[in-house]
Amino acid sequence: MIGYVTLGINDLDKARTYYDGLLGTIGAKRLMELDENGFTLYGVDMATPSIAITKPDNGKEAFAGNGNMIALQMQERDQLDALYNKGLELGGSDEGAPGVRGDEGEMAFYAAYFRDPEGNKLCAFRLGSA
Amino acid sequence: MIAYTMLGTNDKDKSFAFYDALFEGTGIKRLFKTPAGGQFFGKGPGQPMLCITSPYDEGEACFGNGTMVALHFDSTEEIDALHAKALGLGAKDEGAPGWRAPDVFYGAYFRDFDGNKLCCCKMNMGG
Numbered sequence: 001m002i003g004y005v006t007l008g009i010n011d012l013d014k015a016r017t018y019y020d021g022l023l024g025t026i027g028a029k030r031l032m033e034l035d036e037n038g039f040t041l042y043g044v045d046m047a048t049p050s051i052a053i054t055k056p057d058n059g060k061e062a063f064a065g066n067g068n069m070i071a072l073q074m075q076e077r078d079q080l081d082a083l084y085n086k087g088l089e090l091g092g093s094d095e096g097a098p099g100v101r102g103d104e105g106e107m108a109f110y111a112a113y114f115r116d117p118e119g120n121k122l123c124a125f126r127l128g129s130a
Numbered sequence: 131m132i133a134y135t136m137l138g139t140n141d142k143d144k145s146f147a148f149y150d151a152l153f154e155g156t157g158i159k160r161l162f163k164t165p166a167g168g169q170f171f172g173k174g175p176g177q178p179m180l181c182i183t184s185p186y187d188e189g190e191a192c193f194g195n196g197t198m199v200a201l202h203f204d205s206t207e208e209i210d211a212l213h214a215k216a217l218g219l220g221a222k223d224e225g226a227p228g229w230r231a232p233d234v235f236y237g238a239y240f241r242d243f244d245g246n247k248l249c250c251c252k253m254n255m256g257g
Contacts, residue, residue: 006200
């Protein structure tokens with residue numbers, strides 16, 4: 001259903017460095033780089049829904065939406081912690097440390113929230129017991 | 131990699147009605163709601179979902195500039211129909227259906243009532 005989601009950025013070099021480091025921790029890499037708007041697509045392969053960073057097509061300043069968020073599914077809690085820590089280490093801002101939201105157990109929602117340096121909100125989560 | 135993506139709205143009922151009508155006949159349907167009343171739309175288990183929600187901070191929702199959700203479809207005819215339907219429902223046109231990259235990328239663009247930009251596309255990229 002979702003082919004890809006784009007996030008608006010103003011500083012292309014900085015954002016590429018950020019997402020290279022962040023998404024590299026979960027095995028995603030640059031799949032495409034276009035001259036137009038600096039569109040840079042990250043993913044594990046072309047068949048999997050991917051994330052692109054881009055300058056806005058309208059040529060105006062990029063800004064983050066309120067209510068917008070991309071949620072990434074993790075395989076293990078350790079992997080989630082590592083992604084969150086990397087997200088902050090690279091210059092992101094905290095929006096909620098890793099932990100179980102709701103009850104622990106078979107359907108536990110273990111999640112962490114952060115923003116990239118331009119304010120785009122991301123979530124990493126894992127369903128299941130520890 | 132992506133499990134779901136959220137878009138903010140200031141009028142959930144109006145927005146849900148828009149997406150209900152837009153997705154009718156595509157196999158995308160309402161799935162479940164968040165505790166805060168956000169609505170997930172999707173095709174079912176294992177497929178990335180779209181959630182329309184009011185912002186977590188309870189402030190005003192705002193689209194992101196540069197932010198866009200691209201929905202993948204298998205046929206250009208379906209994309210043409212969805213773009214026309216979206217505009218008929220009151221969406222703002224951001225680009226008529228057409229091949230942006232010949233034989234590689236077919237897309238159509240519009241914004242919902244909250245200004246969130248969507249693309250309906252078909253990609254032939256060996257995926």
